[in-house]
Amino acid sequence: xxxxxxxxxxxxxxxxxxxxxxxxxxxxxxxxxxxxxxxxxxxxxxxxxxxxxxxxxxxxxxxxxxxxxxxxxxxxxxxxxxxxxxxxxxxxxxxxxxxxxxxxxxxxxxxxxxxxxxxxxxxxxxxxxxxxxxxxxxxxxxxxxxxxxxxxxxxxxxxxxxxxxxxxxxxxxxxxxxxxxxxxxxxxxxxxxxxxxxxxxxxxxxxxxxxxxxxxxxxxxxxxxxxxxxxxxxxxxxxxxxxxxxxxxxxxxxxxxxxxxxxxxxxxxxxxxxxxxxxxxxxxxxxxxxxxxx
Amino acid sequence: xxxxxxxxxxxxxxxxxxxxxxxxxxxxxxxxxxxxxxxxxxxxxxxxxxxxxxxxxxxxxxxxxxxxxxxxxxxxxxxxxxxxxxxxxxxxxxxxxxxxxxxxxxxxxxxxxxxxxxxxxxxxxxxxxxxxxx
Numbered sequence: 001x002x003x004x005x006x007x008x009x010x011x012x013x014x015x016x017x018x019x020x021x022x023x024x025x026x027x028x029x030x031x032x033x034x035x036x037x038x039x040x041x042x043x044x045x046x047x048x049x050x051x052x053x054x055x056x057x058x059x060x061x062x063x064x065x066x067x068x069x070x071x072x073x074x075x076x077x078x079x080x081x082x083x084x085x086x087x088x089x090x091x092x093x094x095x096x097x098x099x100x101x102x103x104x105x106x107x108x109x110x111x112x113x114x115x116x117x118x119x120x121x122x123x124x125x126x127x128x129x130x131x132x133x134x135x136x137x138x139x140x141x142x143x144x145x146x147x148x149x150x151x152x153x154x155x156x157x158x159x160x161x162x163x164x165x166x167x168x169x170x171x172x173x174x175x176x177x178x179x180x181x182x183x184x185x186x187x188x189x190x191x192x193x194x195x196x197x198x199x200x201x202x203x204x205x206x207x208x209x210x211x212x213x214x215x216x217x218x219x220x221x222x223x224x225x226x227x228x229x230x231x232x233x234x235x236x237x238x239x240x241x242x243x244x245x246x247x248x249x250x251x252x253x254x255x256x257x258x259x260x261x262x263x264x265x266x267x268x269x270x271x272x273x274x275x276x277x278x279x280x281x282x283x284x285x286x287x288x289x290x291x292x293x294x
Numbered sequence: 295x296x297x298x299x300x301x302x303x304x305x306x307x308x309x310x311x312x313x314x315x316x317x318x319x320x321x322x323x324x325x326x327x328x329x330x331x332x333x334x335x336x337x338x339x340x341x342x343x344x345x346x347x348x349x350x351x352x353x354x355x356x357x358x359x360x361x362x363x364x365x366x367x368x369x370x371x372x373x374x375x376x377x378x379x380x381x382x383x384x385x386x387x388x389x390x391x392x393x394x395x396x397x398x399x400x401x402x403x404x405x406x407x408x409x410x411x412x413x414x415x416x417x418x419x420x421x422x423x424x425x426x427x428x
Contacts, residue, residue, distance in 0.1 A: 010417070011416040011417060011420065012415045012416050012417045015415065015416055016413075016415040016416070017415065043420065045420065045424060046416075046417045046420035046421040046424060047368065047420075047421045047424050047425060049387075049424075050315070050368070050381070050383060050384040050387035050388075051314050051315070051316075051384070051387055051388065051391055052313070052314060052315060052316025052384070053313055053314050053316075057424070080417070082417050082421065156367075156368075156369040156370055156371075160369070160370035160371070160373070160374050161370055161373060161374055161381075162374055169374055193371075194333055194369075194371075195333050195367045195369030195371070197333075197367060198367045198368065198369065198421065199367075199368075199418055199421035199422040199425060200365065200367060200422075201414070201418050201422075202401065202406065202410070202414060202418055202419060202422035203400075203401050203422065203426070204365065207334065207337060207365065207367075211333065232415055232417060233415060233417050233418055233421070236414070236415045236418065240413065
């Protein structure tokens with residue numbers, strides 16, 4: 001039986017990370033999950049407001065929780081790491097600060113319902129690990145990922161702060177376990193929880209290019225051929241900023257960056273045109289063809 | 295050992311940072327773990343642990359006028375590793391906010407080159423505007 005799960009996409013999964021959404025839907029479909037996109041979802045704000053004296057930045061994420069309540073559901077599936085962090089932190093905050101929740105509800109007075117903190121924010125990686133399970137994932141593999149070595153990169157927002165982390169804050173393993181279930185070889189990347197440079201990519205490309213050079217350089221040193229992530233901003237920075245990294249560091253070598261769902265779709269035997277490799281700056285296809293995976 | 299005495303004006307500024315961030319800068323005992331993990335420390339005029347010390351002695355203007363809060367990545371490594379549980383990233387946010395709340399723009403949307411706007415993902419722009427514009 002198909003399980004419908006309320007789904008919050010966020011702005012970037014509808015634009016530059018469309019390939020992330022498409023492949024996520026494909027792999028969820030393998031396990032009979034269907035993404036039920038929330039009606040009238042709004043931008044979460046991308047970053048969580050850290051100020052203690054202003055609740056305005058928490059209104060947008062909390063408003064999305066109402067959309068889940070309106071359809072009579074209890075949880076919300078998120079793919080983007082930034083949305084996940086913003087939504088889950090805002091949710092955690094209003095659960096612990098009932099007075100602030102009252103203020104936020106008062107701001108949203110035009111809504112038909114009020115929020116009570118009852119919605120759970122779930123990341124796709126949690127769903128894969130806790131509900132679907134790696135055993136079922138293993139059984140669904142049609143094309144084991146032999147011949148490639150993968151580095152799993154988490155970045156910041158799935159893990160910090162610890163209250164909302166999907167795994168160990170300093171030593172996460174969920175993506176490594178996933179790659180192993182797909183039959184691939186995975187390294188224990190030493191910089192897997194380090195920041196890619198985040199929103200500095202707008203004004204300080206140089207910082208991000210240096211971070212990209214560092215993270216990919218470390219992955220390369222440890223023997224990785226490619227790197228996987230779940231964050232559209234990490235993906236952009238690590239993929240697109242390789243251009244700047246090459247300019248700043250002449251010995252830099254390019255590396256394909258994939259969403260973990262693209263790797264899953266590949267292992268589940270989906271055709272090349274379904275994998276969404278076209279928008280990548282560093283095309284993963286030559287490597288995958290060379291290793292006999294495409 | 296001398297006793298640290300702040301002028302009323304300096305005390306007010308420190309208090310504002312504490313109130314905006316919800317933290318207490320006097321919790322810091324200068325172990326330096328925030329700085330050792332900070333991926334942006336090399337770029338900073340004043341590294342995170344020094345920032346904490348400057349705030350404790352009331353030198354708020356000095357850190358507000360430095361590049362430190364603007365090259366912070368809000369990656370939260372400092373906050374999760376602080377043995378005293380200080381959310382240092384929230385203090386960086388407070389340092390940005392005291393400027394931003396005077397209607398200060400650190401980035402100008404109309405000065406971003408067009409080719410960048412075409413390729414940047416929406417989350418990069420939304421996040422940068424949230425952190426660096428009023």
